Amino acid sequence: MLGRTARPAARVAPGVGLLRGIWLARGRDGRLAVYAPAEGGLRRWTETRPGAEDWGQPALLPVAGLTHLSVTQDTNAYVHFVGRRERQKADGRTVVDIVYAIQYQTGRPVSEWRSLGNPHKDAEPAGRLGEPVIVVTPSGMVHIFVRNADGGLALRREQSDGKWRPWDDRGGSGIESALAAIALESGRLELFATTADGILHWSQQAPGGALGAGRPARLAAAPGTVAVLETGPDRPTYYWTDPAGHGVVAYRAGAWPTALGGVPGEGPHAALRALVDGYDCTVLAHRGADGNAVVGVGVTEDEANGVWWSDTGVRCLAPPALALDVFGRVVVAVVDGDGMPRVARQTDDPGLTLSEWRRL
Numbered sequence: 451m452l453g454r455t456a457r458p459a460a461r462v463a464p465g466v467g468l469l470r471g472i473w474l475a476r477g478r479d480g481r482l483a484v485y486a487p488a489e490g491g492l493r494r495w496t497e498t499r500p501g502a503e504d505w506g507q508p509a510l511l512p513v514a515g516l517t518h519l520s521v522t523q524d525t526n527a528y529v530h531f532v533g534r535r536e537r538q539k540a541d542g543r544t545v546v547d548i549v550y551a552i553q554y555q556t557g558r559p560v561s562e563w564r565s566l567g568n569p570h571k572d573a574e575p576a577g578r579l580g581e582p583v584i585v586v587t588p589s590g591m592v593h594i595f596v597r598n599a600d601g602g603l604a605l606r607r608e609q610s611d612g613k614w615r616p617w618d619d620r621g622g623s624g625i626e627s628a629l630a631a632i633a634l635e636s637g638r639l640e641l642f643a644t645t646a647d648g649i650l651h652w653s654q655q656a657p658g659g660a661l662g663a664g665r666p667a668r669l670a671a672a673p674g675t676v677a678v679l680e681t682g683p684d685r686p687t688y689y690w691t692d693p694a695g696h697g698v699v700a701y702r703a704g705a706w707p708t709a710l711g712g713v714p715g716e717g718p719h720a721a722l723r724a725l726v727d728g729y730d731c732t733v734l735a736h737r738g739a740d741g742n743a744v745v746g747v748g749v750t751e752d753e754a755n756g757v758w759w760s761d762t763g764v765r766c767l768a769p770p771a772l773a774l775d776v777f778g779r780v781v782v783a784v785v786d787g788d789g790m791p792r793v794a795r796q797t798d799d800p801g802l803t804l805s806e807w808r809r810l
Contacts, residue, residue, distance in 0.1 A: 470768040477556025478527040480776035496557040500776035524586040529553040532584040569617035575599035581628040627673035636684040679721035708753040715739040722772040735770040
């Protein structure tokens with residue numbers, strides 16, 4: 451059973467422009483932090499102590515002009531941010547670039563936002579640059595992928611000495627929306643993109659090896675809905691929304707896609723592995739077709755036995771985020787219909803039962 455009660459709180463200004471979403475991360479000290487769009491940047495709420503129900507006052511992480519943001523963590527629990535930024539020049543031109551920052555400690559300031567430029571030199575194609583996605587390998591190498599103006603793949607990555615290599619045009623065409631990428635525990639990278647004809651799938655054969663060309667497949671995935679999770683050793687599972695209205699789909703290379711049900715709306719899915727009643731389960735979350743946050747749970751890699759979906763009854767402006775707290779409990783975060791972050795936490799009751807929603 452999922453709680454529906456919200457506690458009153460002063461309203462905080464929601465995100466502006468195109469930037470939408472909510473991000474949730476657990477630091478090395480065990481405290482969770484929630485990041486949400488705000489006027490002039492991101493607003494961050496941090497647990498006062500690991501696993502606590504209390505959260506500190508919000509802090510503003512200033513960065514102007516973000517239109518899209520991708521957030522990930524490395525094996526040290528450092529939080530990495532990469533964004534697409536638009537800035538107006540005095541002559542009226544709009545300049546688009548990719549920016550990067552890192553947070554080393556929970557609740558501490560974020561590094562200076564560094565511009566990584568744009569794979570296009572001319573203003574017109576530069577303005578058609580897509581949404582970046584960031585992954586960090588276990589060795590600590592940062593990779594940023596983005597759809598270029600021609601619908602191909604562009605990559606920029608850090609070297610082992612901390613210096614950034616130039617933008618690398620990986621070719622291809624037809625990419626429609628944001629990419630889904632993962633750095634597996636083995637160090638291998640996998641990448642997934644939707645096209646008008648199906649999907650493109652890139653897979654390193656070995657850590658640090660060539661990414662190669664994207665392999666096409668005639669699989670129907672709604673653009674902008676794909677998520678990826680490592681569900682077994684060196685084995686990712688992809689989740690997306692079926693464009694024909696048949697709900698959520700799970701897919702692993704070498705197998706047929708499996709329908710998981712549900713009635714998702716627009717936007718990506720969140721995916722997480724957690725213990726539920728002693729079982730290794732996959733928890734999924736999305737914004738439902740009616741605008742409410744929806745959570746599902748099923749045994750990991752046992753999709754044939756189904757996923758149990760629950761409507762939380764809480765309206766959300768963007769897809770939910772998922773994380774585990776210091777005690778291994780599932781935490782769900784949303785931006786509610788008033789633009790306020792809310793969180794709910796797994797209780798000790800049977801199944802994936804959530805606490806009452808707490809407004810931050």
